[in-house]
């Protein structure tokens with residue numbers, strides 16, 4: 001079983017003013033959706049779990065390891081972390097080389113079935129830097145989760161995807177579930193997240209700064225609106 005464990009964790013960029021503190025949670029195999037207002041700390045939490053940022057206080061353990069103490073290549077074998085902005089992650093001159101990049105660094109084989117679901121062959125020789133937003137999102141997802149890691153942290157994976165992209169992505173999350181992975185997805189669109197039938201949500205409460213975890217089925221539009229998250233159905237009374 002996979003596990004992400006946070007113990008008295010505080011995250012952010014300034015010890016005197018953490019974005020979130022007193023975080024205590026345990027995630028095991030399943031699909032989680034992380035919700036919260038702009039700037040509330042979703043990406044920062046994912047980056048902390050992925051070991052890119054050290055905790056300000058407390059600890060986070062991923063399958064028993066403290067990710068910020070692991071070598072980058074060991075983290076990459078354990079965790080597939082996909083940046084919110086795909087262009088931040090690109091380093092190679094072609095899409096094909098981009099997809100092979102982490103595999104070469106880690107020695108982990110690429111799962112080409114996953115990659116081909118996301119990226120059409122005709123993009124392979126293109127420069128990743130010239131791709132459209134949706135193409136770039138697909139390549140960025142494929143170049144990371146193509147390694148089939150046990151844990152996927154996906155920052156705004158729905159952004160820029162068209163209807164086919166959303167369907168493909170939903171299929172990939174279903175695959176992840178059958179493999180017993182932990183998948184954490186951030187999004188501003190709970191209506192889209194419904195499609196992946198999440199097990200739990202993690203909601204950053206704007207007032208208290210606490211992270212609330214509950215079954216996805218218990219998440220109401222009223223809770224979302226109170227926390228500055230777009231509800232599933234945008235009724236006029238919500239927008240004033």
Ligand SMILES: Nc1ncnc2c1ncn2[C@@H]1O[C@H](COP(=O)(O)OP(=O)(O)OP(=O)(O)O)[C@@H](O)[C@H]1O
Nearest residue numbers: 013019036037038039040041042043044045084186
């Ligand atoms: N490297 C950094 N140094 C200082 N502050 C930062 C840094 N990166 C992000 N921040 C700030 O931390 C806060 C949380 O940012 P974060 O990206 O985690 O929010 P988010 O919930 O993912 O937001 P969004 O929904 O807009 O993507 C923001 O106020 C942001 O400006």
